[in-house]
Amino acid sequence: MEVNSFELWNRVVDAVAELPEAYEKLMFETPAFYSGKKFFCRLKEDGETLVLYNNIREEWIEKNPDIFFFTDHYKNYPILLVDLKKVGSGIKRACYQFLEVKEY
Numbered sequence: 001m002e003v004n005s006f007e008l009w010n011r012v013v014d015a016v017a018e019l020p021e022a023y024e025k026l027m028f029e030t031p032a033f034y035s036g037k038k039f040f041c042r043l044k045e046d047g048e049t050l051v052l053y054n055n056i057r058e059e060w061i062e063k064n065p066d067i068f069f070f071t072d073h074y075k076n077y078p079i080l081l082v083d084l085k086k087v088g089s090g091i092k093r094a095c096y097q098f099l100e101v102k103e104y
Contacts, residue, residue, distance in 0.1 A: 005047030008084040012041065012050060044081070054080035 032042030057080035
């Protein structure tokens with residue numbers, strides 16, 4: 001069964017629902033979550049990929065390169081891309097990691 005963008009984003013919403021100070025608003029005309037004034041994730045324009053702020057992306061990619069990756073566009077930024085069709089419950093761990101290492 002094919003999963004649409006709305007269902008994929010709802011998985012993210014469910015995963016971050018309990019995060020302190022998390023709130024949703026648009027970023028680049030796509031839904032995103034922020035903590036305080038800093039974004040930590042947003043739905044990429046393709047509707048199937050999560051753009052996730054992450055200081056340790058190499059560790060995530062090493063563990064599962066089929067799910068976690070980045071493109072040349074993000075190579076100089078602490079951004080991890082997540083294939084939402086494949087990630088399952090790992091999305092919650094990835095989002096929670098942001099709160100443990102965020103820097104202001």
